Amino acid sequence: MSLCEIATLSRRKMLGLSGSLVASAFIPKFARAADGRDPRLIAIILRGAMDGLSAVAPVGDPDYAGLHGDLALGFSGENAGLALDSFFALNPAMTNFSRLYKSGQAAVVHAVATGYRERSHFDGQDVLESGFAGPGNVSSGWLNRAISAIPNGSRVASNPSLAVGAVAPLIIRGPAETLGWAPVNLPGPTQDINQRLLDLYQHTDVKLAKLFSESIKTQMLVSGQAMDVSMGKVNQGGDMVAQARGAAKLMAADDGPRIAAMAFDGWDTHENEGGAKGRLFNLLTGLDGAIAEFETGLGAAWAQTAIVVMTEFGRTVNVNGTDGTDHGTGTLAFLAGGAIKGGRVIADWPGLKNAALYQGRDLKPTTDLRAVLKGLLGDQFGLSNEALSKDVFPDSGLIVPMKGLIGV
Amino acid sequence: MALAGEKYSVFRAFNRFGLGRRIEMPEADANAAEKDPKAYLQQELNSQSAMITSSELVDTQSNLAAYFEQQAMKKAMREGADANAAQQPETSTKPKMQSVQREALLNEVEARILKAYEAPAGFLERWVWFWSNHFSVSVAKSGLVRATAGSFEREAIRPHVLGSFGDILFAVETHPTMLAYLDNRDSIGPDSRAGLKRSKGLNENLAREIMELHTLGVGSGYTQADVTAFARVITGWTFAGANNNKQEPGVFYFEPNRHQPGAQTIMGKSYRQNDIAQGKAVLADLAIHPATAKHIAFKVARHFVADVPPPELVDNLSRNFTKTRGDLKALANTLLDDDLAWSTPVDKLKSPLEYLVSVSRGLGFEPTKPQQMLRALKELGQPTWQPPGPNGFGDTNDVWASPEGLKVRLAYATLLVRQAQMQDSPSDLLQALLGNGVSHDTQQTVARAESRQQGLALLFMSPEFQRR
Numbered sequence: 001m002s003l004c005e006i007a008t009l010s011r012r013k014m015l016g017l018s019g020s021l022v023a024s025a026f027i028p029k030f031a032r033a034a035d036g037r038d039p040r041l042i043a044i045i046l047r048g049a050m051d052g053l054s055a056v057a058p059v060g061d062p063d064y065a066g067l068h069g070d071l072a073l074g075f076s077g078e079n080a081g082l083a084l085d086s087f088f089a090l091n092p093a094m095t096n097f098s099r100l101y102k103s104g105q106a107a108v109v110h111a112v113a114t115g116y117r118e119r120s121h122f123d124g125q126d127v128l129e130s131g132f133a134g135p136g137n138v139s140s141g142w143l144n145r146a147i148s149a150i151p152n153g154s155r156v157a158s159n160p161s162l163a164v165g166a167v168a169p170l171i172i173r174g175p176a177e178t179l180g181w182a183p184v185n186l187p188g189p190t191q192d193i194n195q196r197l198l199d200l201y202q203h204t205d206v207k208l209a210k211l212f213s214e215s216i217k218t219q220m221l222v223s224g225q226a227m228d229v230s231m232g233k234v235n236q237g238g239d240m241v242a243q244a245r246g247a248a249k250l251m252a253a254d255d256g257p258r259i260a261a262m263a264f265d266g267w268d269t270h271e272n273e274g275g276a277k278g279r280l281f282n283l284l285t286g287l288d289g290a291i292a293e294f295e296t297g298l299g300a301a302w303a304q305t306a307i308v309v310m311t312e313f314g315r316t317v318n319v320n321g322t323d324g325t326d327h328g329t330g331t332l333a334f335l336a337g338g339a340i341k342g343g344r345v346i347a348d349w350p351g352l353k354n355a356a357l358y359q360g361r362d363l364k365p366t367t368d369l370r371a372v373l374k375g376l377l378g379d380q381f382g383l384s385n386e387a388l389s390k391d392v393f394p395d396s397g398l399i400v401p402m403k404g405l406i407g408v
Numbered sequence: 409m410a411l412a413g414e415k416y417s418v419f420r421a422f423n424r425f426g427l428g429r430r431i432e433m434p435e436a437d438a439n440a441a442e443k444d445p446k447a448y449l450q451q452e453l454n455s456q457s458a459m460i461t462s463s464e465l466v467d468t469q470s471n472l473a474a475y476f477e478q479q480a481m482k483k484a485m486r487e488g489a490d491a492n493a494a495q496q497p498e499t500s501t502k503p504k505m506q507s508v509q510r511e512a513l514l515n516e517v518e519a520r521i522l523k524a525y526e527a528p529a530g531f532l533e534r535w536v537w538f539w540s541n542h543f544s545v546s547v548a549k550s551g552l553v554r555a556t557a558g559s560f561e562r563e564a565i566r567p568h569v570l571g572s573f574g575d576i577l578f579a580v581e582t583h584p585t586m587l588a589y590l591d592n593r594d595s596i597g598p599d600s601r602a603g604l605k606r607s608k609g610l611n612e613n614l615a616r617e618i619m620e621l622h623t624l625g626v627g628s629g630y631t632q633a634d635v636t637a638f639a640r641v642i643t644g645w646t647f648a649g650a651n652n653n654k655q656e657p658g659v660f661y662f663e664p665n666r667h668q669p670g671a672q673t674i675m676g677k678s679y680r681q682n683d684i685a686q687g688k689a690v691l692a693d694l695a696i697h698p699a700t701a702k703h704i705a706f707k708v709a710r711h712f713v714a715d716v717p718p719p720e721l722v723d724n725l726s727r728n729f730t731k732t733r734g735d736l737k738a739l740a741n742t743l744l745d746d747d748l749a750w751s752t753p754v755d756k757l758k759s760p761l762e763y764l765v766s767v768s769r770g771l772g773f774e775p776t777k778p779q780q781m782l783r784a785l786k787e788l789g790q791p792t793w794q795p796p797g798p799n800g801f802g803d804t805n806d807v808w809a810s811p812e813g814l815k816v817r818l819a820y821a822t823l824l825v826r827q828a829q830m831q832d833s834p835s836d837l838l839q840a841l842l843g844n845g846v847s848h849d850t851q852q853t854v855a856r857a858e859s860r861q862q863g864l865a866l867l868f869m870s871p872e873f874q875r876r
Contacts, residue, residue, distance in 0.1 A: 048858035122833060122860040138831045167826040167861075193862055196853055197818070197869055203849040205871035207809065215811035268858035 038155055039304045039339060039380045040251060042294060043143055043261045045169055046287070046311040047125060048192075048268030052331030053317060053363060054280055055094075056108050056345065060087035063352035069319035071275040079276040084108065088345045092276050093284035096292040097336060101343055106336040107405070109372050110347035113313060113365030119327035121268065124312030129171035131370070131393045140174030142392050143261055146377050147176040149387040156258040156381060164247050164262035172261035179257060181250060183242045192266045194219075240264050244290035248297025264290075267311060271322040291336050303338035306380055306406065310369060316361050317352055330363030333372055339380065341407025368399050375402035416750055419843040421445035423876040424754070425712060425744070427530025428766030429841050431832075437528055449531045449744055453737060456532050458566045460523050464515045468559040468584055472658025474508045475555045476650035509555035513547065516558020517792050518778040524765045525775055532569075535740055537761065538711050540565050542704075543580045543622060544800035545589040547793050552588050557793035560585035573704070573734030574695035581618060581691060582660045584647035590614035590798060597643035597668025610668075615639035617798045623694040625703030634675050640668035641679060642687045701729040704739075707803070712743060713752050715804040721748040754875050757808045759801065760788030760817075762876070767821060767868050770841050773828035787816050814869075821868040825861050834863030838870075846872045 057073035058064050059081065065072045073081035073089050081089030082098040088108070090098050100106035115134065116127040123135035131142025143161075150157045160177040163169065172178055194216050201209035243262050250256045266283055273280050287309065295302050314331030330350075335342065348366040350356045358364040374388045378401050389397040418441050422429045426449065433441075441448040466474075524533045540561050547554040564583040568576035580586050587593045595611035596603045603609060615638040620626045644667030648655035655661040662684040671680040677693065679686050694700060705725035709717030728742040729735075743749050758766065764784055768775045775781055785792055789808070795801045830837075835855045838846060850870045857863030867873060 121858050122863065125859060167829060192858065193818070193822075193865060196857070196862075196866060200849055200853045200866070200870065204847050205875075207805075208814065208871055208874070211809055211811045212814050215815045218811060219815065265859060265862070268856075270856075 037304060038258070038301070040258045040298070040301055040306070040337075041376065041380055042247070042251075042259075042305065042307040042337075043171055044287070044290070044307065044309045045125070045129065045171060045261070045263040046267045046309060047121070047263055047265045048311070049121065049124070049313050049315055049327060050267045050283075050311040050331060051269060051273060051280060051315040051325050052110065052311075053315070054273065054275055054325075055091050055284060055334075056084065056110060056332050057081055057089045057091070058087060058110070058349065058352070059089045061349070061352050067317045067319075067352055070323065071273055071280075071319055071325070073275055081276065084345055087349075088347075091281060091284050093281045094288040096288045096295070097334065100291070100295070100336055104343040104407070105338055105340055106334070107340055107342040108332055108334060108345045108347075109367060109402075110332045110345055111330045111350055111363055111365055112333050112367045112369045112372065113330050114369050116313065117329065119313065119329075121312060121327075126170065128310060128312045128369070129169060131373075133395050138170060141169070141171035141261075142373070143171045143259065144174030144176045144178070146381070146383060146388075146392045147259060148174070149383055149391050150381050154381075159255060159257050162247060162250060162257035162260035164243050164260060169261050169263040171263075172259075179250075181246060183239075183246055190266055192268065238286070240286035240290040241293055244293035245297060248294045252298050252301055269315070270320065270324040270326060273319075273324040287334075291334075294337075305337040306339045306376055307334075307336045308373065308376060309334035309336075314363055317357060317363060318361065328362035329358045330365040333369060335372075335376075335405060339406050341404060346402075367402070368396075370396050370399050371402045372405070374399065375405045379403070379406035416445055417843060417845065418442050418445040418448075419841075419845060420750055420754075421449055422529060423766075423842075424750075425449055425529070425531045425534065427524055427527060427533060427762060428769050428873075430525075430528075430769040431772040431837065431840060433528070441529070446744055446750075449529050450741060452527075452529050452532050453535075453570060453740055456528065458532055458536050458569050460519050460562055460566065462515075462519045465519055465562065466512060466515075466559065468556045468563055469656065469658040471508065471512055471555045471559055472552070472584065472647075473656075475552060476657055478508050479551075480650060507551075509547075509551045512555050512558060513792075514778045514782075516561075517782055518776070520558065520561075520792075521765065521775045521778065521781055525768055530765070530769075531740075534712075534762070535736075536561075536566055536569050538708065539569050539576065539736075541795070541800040541803070542707065543576075543586070544795045544798055545585050545793060546795055546798070549589050553585055556585045561793075568736070570737040570740070571735075572695075573700075573729070573736055574692055576736070577618075577622060577691055577695050578688065580622070581614070581642070581687075582645060584658060584660055587614070587645060587647055587660070590617055592642060593646050595639065595643050595645075596666045597640055599669055600643060600667050601665040602663075603666070603668070610636070610639050610643065612636060612639040615642060618691075618694065621799050623703070624697055624699040628699035628703065630675055637672040637674050638690060641672050641674070641690050643668045645684070645687060696730070696733050698726075698730060701726045701734075704734075705729055708739065708743060709749075711803050713749050714755060718748045718752060721746050721752075724748075755805070756876055757805050757874055758876050759803075759808060760785055760790040760813075761792075763788075763817060763874065764820065764824075766873075767824050770837065770868065770873075771824060771828040771830050771864070773824060773830070784816075784820050788813060788820070817874070818865065818869055821865045822861070825864040825868070830864060831860070834860060834867050837864065838867050841867070842870075842872050846870065 053068055054071050059073060059075050073079050073091065075083055075089055081092055083089050084101060097106050114127050116124050126135050126138055129141045130137045147161055160179045161172060163172045163178045163180045165182050168178060168180055198209065198212055198216065201212050247260050247262065251260055264287065269280050272278060291307060294307060298305055310333045311331055314328040315325035316328045320326050350364040350366050354360060356364055370393045374393060377383045377392065378388060385401065388401065421441065524530060527533045543565060545553055545557055545560060547557050560583055564579040568579055590613045591611045592614035596608050598609045612635055616635045619630050619635060619638065624630055644663040646663050647660045648657050650657050664683055667683060671678050674690055679689055681689055705722045708725055709722045713721060724746050725739060725742055729739055732738040782792060790801055834857060838854050850872055854863050854867050857866050
């Protein structure tokens with residue numbers, strides 16, 4: 001695979017990309033921290049709102065199967081998921097995650113949400129990435145402010161962090177220096193936007209609809225994929241894997257970034273979401289592949305790595321009229337990496353009885369995502385509670401960091 | 409698709425006649441446009457200059473002087489390299505040299521795009537582009553055209569777009585870039601002094617295209633004999649090369665030694681003048697010929713209004729052209745004053761250049777990367793100053809409406825949206841750029857996008873944004 005750098009920052013040249021860092025000989029070596037730790041953190045945003053109830057299904061909840069309809073997973077049969085415990089089953093797409101889970105290197109935090117309670121993707125993502133309690137703050141992201149709060153002298157502080165993609169996601173934008181990198185073949189317009197645009201043209205502009213459907217057909221032929229837009233057969237898994245592979249290579253280096261952020265699009269599954277197979281399954285396959293790339297690519301550094309996967313909000317418990325789900329509230333966060341104290345689903349499960357649902361339609365969040373993130377940042381990088389509650393996640397003093405997520 | 413009820417709306421003004429609304433436009437401008445959209449466009453013609461002034465830009469004469477010098481140096485190096493070929497490794501004999509034509513092209517494109525980005529409404533700039541495309545040159549012709557295509561537009565087109573058609577015509581046909589592009593530079597009258605001495609002769613290219621493309625239009629009644637006679641008339645219209653004892657390099661002049669002597673008859677009229685006056689007289693007659701009026705009127709209406717423009721609108725423009733003897737400002741105002749120019753339903757797809765500039769204006773994202781813009785325009789089928797032929801880029805939907813074109817538009821809309829990192833709500837921007845006329849479907853599609861970037865890309869790909 002060929003890689004290129006998109007960054008415009010001056011230090012980008014330090015990152016050689018053909019296996020080793022070209023400039024490594026000229027970079028001063030840092031002493032290991034006293035405890036010998038050299039932790040890494042990777043933040044992955046899933047844009048569009050992932051359906052947590054189909055990614056990790058509460059099969060043991062007596063109301064689940066009825067509410068989530070054809071999308072529901074089970075412990076056995078045609079829609080069998082991968083059992084995580086006697087209550088939750090993982091989407092069968094995530095075989096790597098399942099393996100890591102069994103070896104104690106992956107965990108799920110369920111029924112989580114940010115502080116945002118409306119249902120706009122844009123605002124929801126801003127809240128998720130800015131780390132503020134509400135929308136309207138887009139000048140910097142919480143991960144960037146966390147980097148600034150890490151004590152000087154550590155490798156995390158000394159090695160610029162990595163923003164993957166043509167444009168740095170908000171989560172890592174801000175005053176702390178970052179490097180940008182993206183695969184040469186940028187993820188082009190996605191299958192998802194193609195479908196939305198085709199729908200729009202079909203309703204508004206017959207001529208453009210005809211041209212655009214021809215264009216999609218050609219793209220399908222070129223990529224060797226079937227013309228099956230509605231099933232989302234052309235998933236973006238390849239893009240996710242490519243981004244992870246490149247990022248892992250950079251982060252594995254002794255003088256590489258210790259922190260990285262990336263965003264994967266396409267999770268807004270209003271139509272034909274699928275369950276044990278289909279659109280969401282394909283997306284999760286990509287995500288699972290990306291996590292596996294990190295495991296492989298980071299090598300020895302994997303042992304002290306934590307990956308956190310999060311999304312702006314969840315989706316409705318009920319299936320809608322087009323075999324998908326609409327914007328909801330509670331969802332989940334995936335944790336993976338050698339540093340994670342895994343093998344468990346962490347959830348204060350609210351249940352799916354109608355009275356327990358948020359506004360009668362969504363999984364009620366019982367854990368604030370910021371508690372998870374504060375816990376990770378505190379245990380992984382030694383950030384003080386004060387810095388976490390003031391600078392990184394402003395006005396979050398009442399949200400107690402979740403302890404014990406890091407197991408090393 | 410017709411957007412009803414907004415005939416004179418500010419959105420029609422910006423999109424059909426201009427380059428789309430600038431999201432960063434001053435409030436006073438926005439208010440003025442809101443209050444009287446038509447007057448706002450007319451005001452642009454009165455208050456704005458079509459000229460580009462930039463210290464980065466070099467005039468044709470200097471460009472050509474540098475270009476000739478570069479060619480001479482290259483030649484000397486080639487000869488030197490040939491002589492030394494045995495001793496010297498090839499690479500060491502080549503000093504680094506930024507090519508004159510490449511630098512000129514990048515600077516010109518950057519200035520041109522910036523001018524369009526900053527224009528209040530963009531009507532005047534669209535008017536410039538229209539005339540520039542009408543009098544097309546192509547950089548694919550030669551390094552010489554590449555080095556001067558931008559200065560050609562600034563020198564021969566821009567000063568005259570609100571002047572008379574006769575003046576723009578004369579400025580174009582006597583400009584070195586056009587003389588080189590359509591081969592009149594070396595056209596020699598067979599009976600001229602130079603013609604008798606050498607066996608070289610007439611080149612009809614420029615004469616034919618002036619009649620067919622620049623003035624009368626194809627099928628308007630002139631004959632091959634007229635073309636040949638006109639070609640004889642403009643023999644001697646050339647410009648100085650590197651070593652010319654009569655004129656500075658790169659400057660137009662009339663070379664009497666190449667001029668075909670004697671009277672010529674064109675479309676039944678005899679032209680008996682001597683030297684350059686003969687060609688001037690022919691151009692002056694062509695400029696106000698009724699066929700020219702019809703030809704120009706049709707092209708203006710087709711460009712701004714519809715692929716098949718209303719005949720009444722074309723007639724109105726043509727009458728005005730004739731009445732004012734080709735006053736181009738009057739022509740632009742006549743277009744704006746004609747109800748049909750506003751009320752004809754929206755159908756035309758923006759050209760790639762109009763599209764990219766209007767996306768940049770909508771995002772408030774200053775296009776400062778000429779290379780990216782050049783590449784994008786090439787991929788979208790409208791490489792700058794490089795049309796497929798002297799008839800310029802096509803001006804109908806079928807030219808731009810292609811599956812590949814849509815795909816590439818989406819790719820660049822996505823790219824520009826990423827680069828701009830805009831934080832506004834896509835729905836708010838949709839309202840600001842296109843107003844209430846957009847369909848419910850488009851509003852919903854933009855509002856329901858899964859990310860801000862996706863919402864903005866969908867906005868810029870919507871039929872309402874792409875058609876004008």
